[in-house]
Amino acid sequence: MNSSFFTGGVFSKQLEDGRESAQIFFSPEAIIARTQGGKTFTLRYDECDLEMGGASGRMVFCRNPDRSLTIFCEDRRFLRALAEEGGEELAAICRALLRRHHLRRFHHLSILLVCVVALIVALVIGYYGIMAGARAVVHKLPMSVDEKIGAAAIQSMDLMGEPVDDAVVTDTIQQIVDRLAPHSAVPNVRYRVQVVHAPFVNAFALPGGNIVVYTGLIEQAKSPEQLAGILAHEMSHVTMRHGMERIAQSMGVTIATEIVFGDTGGLVALGGEVLKTTTVNAYSRNQEAEADAEGVRMLHAAGIDPMGLVEFFCRLKEQQGDLPSSLTWISTHPNHEARIAAIRQQLARLPKTDYRPLDLDWNAVVERVRRLPPPKAIGHFR
Amino acid sequence: MQVTVRNRPAFANIHVKMAPGDVILGEADAMASMSPTVQIHARFNGGFFSALAKRYFGGESMFINEFVALDEGEIVFTQPLPGDIECIELKGTSLFLQPGAFIACEPTVHLGVGWAGFSSWIGREGLFRLKVSGQGRVWFGAYGGIFVREIEDEYVVDTGHLVAYEPTIHIKVGMAGGIFSSFFSGEGLVTRVYGPGRIYLQSRSLSGLAAWTDSFLFMH
The missing domain is CATH 2.30.29.30 (Pleckstrin-homology domain (PH domain)/Phosphotyrosine-binding domain (PTB))
Structure with missing residues (x-):
């Protein structure tokens, strides 16, 4: 019993x-x-x-x-x-x-599992839908929209330094841009390069054709080909409309977050912001790889040796080291090793050609930059 | 400890006459007035995680107030909604309360949170429910009047009207009738309760009031 x-x-x-x-x-x-x-x-x-x-x-x-x-x-x-x-x-x-x-319990758990899977699938589809949709919308817009947004952006931005108006510096850089411009994927883009005196080893492009190059970057470049590589990369961001894509995608994620969560306040807003930053940054890494590839194509077409870009990355790698592979995802740029390898692979596939050296007095440019008051901080190429 | 519920049913409040050493637990912010001889101690509603669960899933506060009478005195408890308050005495039995219904209890009563299921959630009765068990009296409130039904087999309740029920009650959410009737009768979804057991219902639904108010906001 x-x-x-x-x-x-x-x-x-x-x-x-x-x-x-x-x-x-x-x-x-x-x-x-x-x-x-x-x-x-x-x-x-x-x-x-x-x-x-x-x-x-x-x-x-x-x-x-x-x-x-x-x-x-x-x-x-x-x-x-x-x-x-x-x-x-x-x-x-x-x-x-x-x-x-x-x-009955199995039945209920199955329904719960199906609901969870459906939710995850809906989120993934929604996310990729927003990314692809935003990209498609951007590429339907005329280039004049990029120019207006880029012009408004550069006027409102703090460039963190004084503009450099030394003709030796600005004319040399403009000559490199002029040689690359006819080979850009989108014709008739007016590239306007602005040199800013600041210690950042950095350059960036805004939608429409505004490109900012910091003197810290010019000092680091050992040849005009190295700077040409970076300029080609930045010009590719403009022609591939990466800046506009990021704006549209960021707006898409914000709107979707507000539709799903309603009035985003407190933790939900913070969560949405984190989601936006991580997802849009991760996508930006793809854009960087695309800009590298398009930049190499432009350099090759313009008869400028793309190895300049590789050399510059090698220099950065020596100075800064590589990010550990576990951190690559959170960086806006793929690590230098991966970028160098990708460019080398692309170069191996390109037809052989005789590159024409850039006939510029690079030492004079670097010397002029060094005569400016010394920079105060350090940075890196974006 | 003598407890009476006054001003029933519309604006009910709990009047507690305490002798020295008497203890009563009250939901945070439920106290309307009290004698200076009564000491108040706020503590977690159970352990930290249990309190957290009650706050986020049970619709109750993370903290519960313990009122201890150092000498003779009184406390008045009230609830945020205009409506009745009911007292039940647990004798080793349990009762499930809908989120926000709990007002006060004797210290021998155990408060816990239990999973109510998706059907309860769909029926606007909450995904979790507060479970009171053990020995002693529990006071809970509702919007409007409270009426009791003894369920033998099946009973139908409009969603949002269920306040409390015994654990022997089984709940299902379904349509009020056929698809046409459910949507055009204005009843939509209803809660079907299966006995045996007792259920406590409120005569008004807060979501009904919210929807009614909303319609005026939209118009103006």
């Missing part, structure tokens, strides 16, 4: 409130429930009608034929103990109930 006690309850009109909690145990012939008030109720196994339900779905109800007495228990072991004590017929019913309960 199972000597366990179970905590449960009794429904009966004999009780003052119609129900009471009870201790339940088994005798050889019946289920016995002793209420807190001291009343004892007996339900014979051969008269017991079993059901499962309740708020949790696993409450076991044992009823007599006229349903005037119900003994109930939610203990997981109760049904198994009843199957052991109640004879073959009751044991079969208990097993059937357990099976049905497990099936």
Whole structure:
């Protein structure tokens, strides 16, 4: 005999409130429930009608034929103990109930799993939809939109340094741009290079053709080919409209976040911002690789040796080292090693040609830059 | 400790007359007034994680106030909604309360949070529910009047009207009738409750009031 006690309850009109909690145990012939008030109720196994339900779905109800007495228990072991004590017929019913309960639970878990998977799929499709949609919209816009946005942006930006108007410097850089410009993927783009005196080893392009080159970068470049490589990369950002894509994608993610979460306040807003930064930055890494490839194509077409770009990356690699591969994803640029390898692979596929050296007095340019007041901070090429 | 519920049903409040040493637990912000002889101690509603679960899933505060009478005194508890307050006495039994319904209980009552299921959530009854169990009295409130139904088999409740129910009650959410009737009768989804057990219902639905108010905001 199972000597366990179970905590449960009794429904009966004999009780003052119609129900009471009870201790339940088994005798050889019946289920016995002793209420807190001291009343004892007996339900014979051969008269017991079993059901499962309740708020949790696993409450076991044992009823007599006229349903005037119900003994109930939610203990997981109760049904198994009843199957052991109640004879073959009751044991079969208990097993059937357990099976049905497990099936229902499996059914509910399956629905939950399907809902979770559907949500993840919807999020992934939504994200890639926004990215692709924003990109498609940008490429339908006329280039004049890029020019207006780029002009407004450069006027409102703090360039972190004074503009350099030394003709030796600006004319040399403009000559490199002029040699590259006829080979850009989009014709008639007016490239305007602005040299800014600041220590950053950096350059960036804005939509429409504004390119900013910092003097820190000019000092680091050992030949005009190295600077030409970087300028070709930045000009490629302009022709491939990467800046506009990032604006559109960022707007798309913001709008989608607000549609999904409503009025984004507090943590939700922060979460949305993190999502936006990580996703848009990750995409930007692809854009950098695209700009490298397009830049190499432009250099090759213009007869400028693309190895200048490789050499410049090698210099950066020596000075700064590579990012650990685990951090590459969070960087806006692929690591130097990966970029150098990708450019070398592309060069191997390009037809052989005789590159014409840039006939410029690079030492004079670097000398002019060095004569400017010394820079105060350090930075890197973007 | 003598407890009476006054100003029923519209603006019910709980009036507690305490003897020295009496203790009662109240939901944070439920106290309307009290004697200076009553000391208040705020503590986590269960452990830290349990309190967190009650706050975010049970619709209750993370903190619960323990009121201890140092001498004879009184406390008045109230609820934010205009409506009735019900008292039930647990004798080793349990009761599920909808989020926000709990007001006060005796210290021998155990408060926990349980998963209510998606059907409860769809029926606007909350994804989680507060479970009160053990021994002692519990006071809970509702919007409008509270009425009790003893369920033998099946009963239909409009969503948002269920306030409390015994754990022997099984809940399902379904359409009020056929597709046409469900959408055009204005009833939409209903909660089907299956007995045996007792349910406590509120005569008004807060979401109903919100929708009604909303319609005027939209018009103007």
